[in-house]
Amino acid sequence: MATVDLAQRILDIGSFDGFEFDCQPIPGEIDLLQVTVSEFEDLPVFVSVTDNQILCITYLFAESDLDPSRRSDMLEEMLTLNIPMPLSSFAKIDDRYVVFGALAIGSGIEEICHEFITLTENCAEALLALEEYLK
Amino acid sequence: MSILKKIVSAVRGGASELGELIVDSNGTRIFEQEIRDADNYVRKAKHDLTDVMAKQMQASRQVESTRQEIRQHESYAVKALEQNDEKLALEVADKVAKLESDLEEQEAVLTAFTDHVTRLKTLVKKTERQLADYERQLSMVKTTESVQKASASISDNYASTSSRILSAKDSLERIKKRQQETYDRIGAAESLEKEEQGDLDEKLAAAGITATPKSAQDVLDRIKRGQT
Numbered sequence: 001m002a003t004v005d006l007a008q009r010i011l012d013i014g015s016f017d018g019f020e021f022d023c024q025p026i027p028g029e030i031d032l033l034q035v036t037v038s039e040f041e042d043l044p045v046f047v048s049v050t051d052n053q054i055l056c057i058t059y060l061f062a063e064s065d066l067d068p069s070r071r072s073d074m075l076e077e078m079l080t081l082n083i084p085m086p087l088s089s090f091a092k093i094d095d096r097y098v099v100f101g102a103l104a105i106g107s108g109i110e111e112i113c114h115e116f117i118t119l120t121e122n123c124a125e126a127l128l129a130l131e132e133y134l135k
Numbered sequence: 136m137s138i139l140k141k142i143v144s145a146v147r148g149g150a151s152e153l154g155e156l157i158v159d160s161n162g163t164r165i166f167e168q169e170i171r172d173a174d175n176y177v178r179k180a181k182h183d184l185t186d187v188m189a190k191q192m193q194a195s196r197q198v199e200s201t202r203q204e205i206r207q208h209e210s211y212a213v214k215a216l217e218q219n220d221e222k223l224a225l226e227v228a229d230k231v232a233k234l235e236s237d238l239e240e241q242e243a244v245l246t247a248f249t250d251h252v253t254r255l256k257t258l259v260k261k262t263e264r265q266l267a268d269y270e271r272q273l274s275m276v277k278t279t280e281s282v283q284k285a286s287a288s289i290s291d292n293y294a295s296t297s298s299r300i301l302s303a304k305d306s307l308e309r310i311k312k313r314q315q316e317t318y319d320r321i322g323a324a325e326s327l328e329k330e331e332q333g334d335l336d337e338k339l340a341a342a343g344i345t346a347t348p349k350s351a352q353d354v355l356d357r358i359k360r361g362q363t
Contacts, residue, residue, distance in 0.1 A: 026288050026289065026292050027288065027292065028284065028285070028287065028288025028289075028291065028292070029284045029287070029288060030281055030284045030285055030288065032285050032288050032289070039313060042305065042306045042309055043306060046285060046289055048281055048282070048285045050274075050277060050278055050281050051274065051277060052274060053278070055278070055281070055282065055285075057282075057285070060303065061303030062303070065303045065304070093282060093283075093286045094286055094290075096286075124306075124310045127303060127306060127307050127310060128307070128310060128311070128314075131307055134303055134304065134307075
């Protein structure tokens with residue numbers, strides 16, 4: 001499935017489970033979508049489609065947002081929260097901490113929408129949980 | 136070094152090194168070539184396997200047919216002996232001896248084919264495992280590459296507009312505000328429900344439909360009444 005097809009499917013479905021979606025392509029070297037879930041407009045989901053998976057990523061905060069003296073405590077808390085957090089995991093890309101979820105390439109649009117909602121909710125929840133470690 | 140370790144050190148060293156990783160001896164192109172080679176190898180081995188298995192079946196049928204012939208001639212020899220025809224029995228025995236020698240050769244061929252089939256099957260499995268391993272590693276490199284590129288696009292895109300997504304504090308404020316609104320809504324709904332229910336309870340009690348709560352004095356009075 002190409003990124004363009006996914007974008008079309010998201011636009012077609014429009015809303016799911018009471019949430020509305022907005023979807024925009026991001027220019028760059030690889031095809032990328034920015035999907036926002038209503039009520040969570042400031043936590044966009046970045047979606048890329050690879051050979052075998054659909055990767056959904058939301059940004060938590062940058063390394064520079066962290067209180068350096070509490071960095072290792074926060075990392076440990078992230079590891080502890082990783083399993084309880086449903087369907088999403090913590091990760092780091094360059095100097096930014098993220099929450100991400102991966103779906104099989106053959107996933108249906110409803111599963112994909114469910115992923116967007118869960119991911120943004122998890123991201124909001126994680127920000128609240130990890131607030132004390134921020135500067 | 137494992138592919139994961141390589142990816143970690145490449146990512147730490149910066150994206151340019153990741154580019155090198157993609158094209159170096161463990162990079163995408165070599166992987167893809169190795170996967171193609173392994174795939175061809177598996178296909179050829181499977182083809183050889185069907186050939187050898189067909190020959191094995193043929194040899195097995197031959198062995199079985201010779202065994203049957205031996206059993207048959209042995210029964211002929213028994214019958215010749217029963218008729219006291221020693222000469223005929225000896226001739227039949229000679230035939231059996233020849234058949235047994237054939238059988239030995241045929242059994243050797245069958246064993247050779249059976250061994251070959253086992254070897255080829257092991258080889259196919261081993262190569263298929265290797266193939267799956269290459270594909271897994273390739274997928275790791277490609278995903279890392281894709282995430283790196285995606286991250287670069289996102290950074291470029293947001294650097295040129297606003298850094299809205301990068302401010303965790305702003306996001307947090309909004310999330311909290313939204314959460315508070317939700318709590319307030321739930322709280323308001325709950326207190327409204329309580330008020331309505333409270334009014335109704337009062338009216339019911341005033342009308343004597345529901346019992347008024349009992350006091351300790353009521354209970355004591357009842358006990359005293361029981362004593363007299």
